[in-house]
Amino acid sequence: DNNYCCVNTERCPTMPGHVVLDQASPGSHLTRILISMINAATDCSQASVRGKVIQKGPLVSLGDEDFVLKAVIEEEASAQSSSARSSSSISASINVILFGPLARDFSEAVNQGEVVVVTGFTVGKSPTAHKDRLHPCNLLLSAEDACLYVLPSQPPRVVSRSPVASKRTSPPSPSSEVSKPAKVSKVSKYTYVPLNELKPGAVVNVYGVVVFFKQPYKTRGTDYCSSLKITDQSNQKVGCNIFCERLEDHPKVFQLGDIIRMHRVKTQAFGGSISLLNTFGFSVVTFDGRPKGPVVPRTSSKSFQFESKDERIVEELRTWAADQDFLPTTPRVHLSGVQPQSYFDLTCQLLWKAPVDNSCLLLKVWDGTRCPHPLQKFTVEASAIEGPSSLSRERSDLAVVILVFDNHADIGRHLKAWTHVLASGLDPCSGLRPGPMFWPQTWTHVLASARTHVLASARTLCSGLRPDSMFWPQAWTHVLASGLDPCFGLRPGPMFWPQAWTHVLASARTHVLATVLVSQGLLDPEDLEGKVLRKCPTSVPCSSGGSVQNQLAFHLHGGTSFGRGLRVLPDDSPDIQELRRVVESIPEDDNDFDVEGDSAIMETWGTPPETMDDARGPCATERRCSHALQQVTLEEVKQSAPDQRFHVTAQLKSYQPRPLYQALKLHCPKCRAIQEIPDDDFLSEAFSEASKAPGCVTDPWLLTESILLPGDGPQSPGRSLSIHLSKELCKNGRSKDLIYVTGATLEDVCQLAAAYQYMLPVMSSGGSASLMDFSVPFLFRGTKRYYGCKQCSQVSVKELKIDGSEEINEEMIAEAMGVQLLQYGLLMKLQLQQGPDTLEVLLWRDAETFFQVSLEDVAANQEAQNKIRGTMDFLCPPGGSIADHPWLDLCLTTYTVQEDDGLKRVCYQVCQTSTITTPA
């Protein structure tokens, strides 16, 4: 509330009777009154009222500089809901009547949707209350004492990443994949229903704080299911079940208290209350729920709206949630803080994994801290390890094993080394369980894998179970409830029983194996040891000294109770930053390797390139320069004086920006300024605004044809679209080479651009054609768009002179109009790695050479954008270990730039280098 923008400095901020646009903190010395609390007895002298303008009437002249204007302001949603419980049914919308110059100023300066603060008003009885059902009172603002302040309206933003996002403004957007967030219409198209106002059988949008969640788990149907419970300021808790086939489409909820926004969820009556279900067009965005910290949307949606309004709602939910007493979750702890026998959540990085059997997977992870408890040891054959198996001694000492079972093993099998993982509901158990154990510990896993086969093939075993022979009473209830028979033959694959029955089988299996299998001669333990153990590359545990009872093992049990699960965390997650810092501070390049298993896999990612030529494979880039230079190391580059060239071989560890479309820029070859590319929503609004008052273009060298387009009603009256042809071009039979249009929307422009060669949107300036401002393209050709430099252009729209059959191009048009053309540029920051060394370099000047693509094409078509994406995924595979990244032959230049603080900094840029191999 303290950031009021300075729009109009000519007006005195404290003078009554004016619309003020630049007051720092309006009405702060006064008491703010909620609209619903206003009554005839309200003391107006010390009061201020704040509300959003939802209606703005016309300025009515009473003659001789006297005016009157009626508007309706409404309490903003946040204030409304916080007052909802205490207030009566009095309307939160009130008529405001402005008189005199205040009315005139308001008419000019204030738009519908903006938020205003009024002071110095008087309260009257609203004569229209029975008719408009608004507040029974009205606010009267006359020139003598009244003051009205306008809060700056922050332009909403739309984040647009793919063509899908711009479909609404068809035809296809040239800059879709690569456009920058920009403003669109000021009124959001989404409204959010408070959770206590949900009615069954509706499709709604909601916001909420997550008070319970399960990571997505495989259902018996086709999809994964995320189960959530959310709440909001109404304190209503609402269950949600989100079904999506793809894991990445699920809500990215990582912690209780996260904030979630869902669009298009279906309300459904269930168990006496409302629950939510995703429905067609569902989209979800989540936010970290901790107060402070930036509001960063987490989503895999290709397009989503995100405006200042959303930011405000998130902040409000955060603030509200901070004071609530939500039930505690499993604690999120570091390995250094693990308490035996107490379930915990762990944020960690996967180093490698090894399959144990169909239903168990061993994950080797770390989080940069040391677990103080003695841990069970595991023996793993090197051949079973997926990922870099040898670590420096220091790193290895910090790494721990997690055994993940059943449904989690299915998720875990898809994880790549170096992925950051949230493991929820880990059980830091001792390897030995209380109660009788029938089998030596080393066999348990073998038996676990054997059980499926046995149970699947030997139906009689299970039907032979008797209640008095069960060890765990809770399992028996399940047996009674569901019986075992339906288990068989229903599910293909390693998990052939439905999730709901895991309980029965999991608890029954030890019993089955212990008391039935052997007694019936179906399984011989000797036989098992001889046949199955050999096939099992991971044996559990291998105790070496110490008491097994005191050794901890981390188990992620099957099932999803209490939110147990595995989830990949995005690389920009704030919870990873600390882990990353700690992990990077630990040396990885000492030679004291701790080799897991019998045969070590050579560690490629920490090895200097000179010794690894053969293992590296062909380079993915080649130098196109003609320098005769020796290869040097990154370290040598860093130590050298600037303004030189170097040849290096390195891997691409990471790059920015993500998302990639942000890399594409516009830049001026003359003044070298770089600017962002506006997105279609911004352009759409700019053109739509300009189309409302196109004016008349009467240049004598133009032929004008106007069409009157009918409107859809009072909201959108008809408009006039004019096409102007150059007489000169017409004379030469080339009228279609370049046309000028006025009154066109972006949609019109795109349609016309498809039919003509070049198209110049113009507007009337005193009857002559003039260009629109340079925030929009000044010229269109098909899906290509050309922008001009605000600094370097001297615009005047003139007739294009051409000689005979000369082909028109954008340079000629720009030159004729005095426009300095902007060029497309691609700016990326690459982090190179060479053994233990890293170096940050830029890709800018020779980006086209690097990707072998025209940036003009990248701006205009998806295929070229895909080429860049494909190349980057090849050079830096998502989720892969650095060992899997191809090596790059690079030519680097070094140079210095002057920073804002006057200091000089050395920069590095990739030049004259092309990628060789890109995936199909």
Added chain:
DNA sequence: GCTTAGGATTTG
């Protein structure tokens, strides 16, 4: 084709 799940620790 249009369900799946609808919180409530495993028994490794």
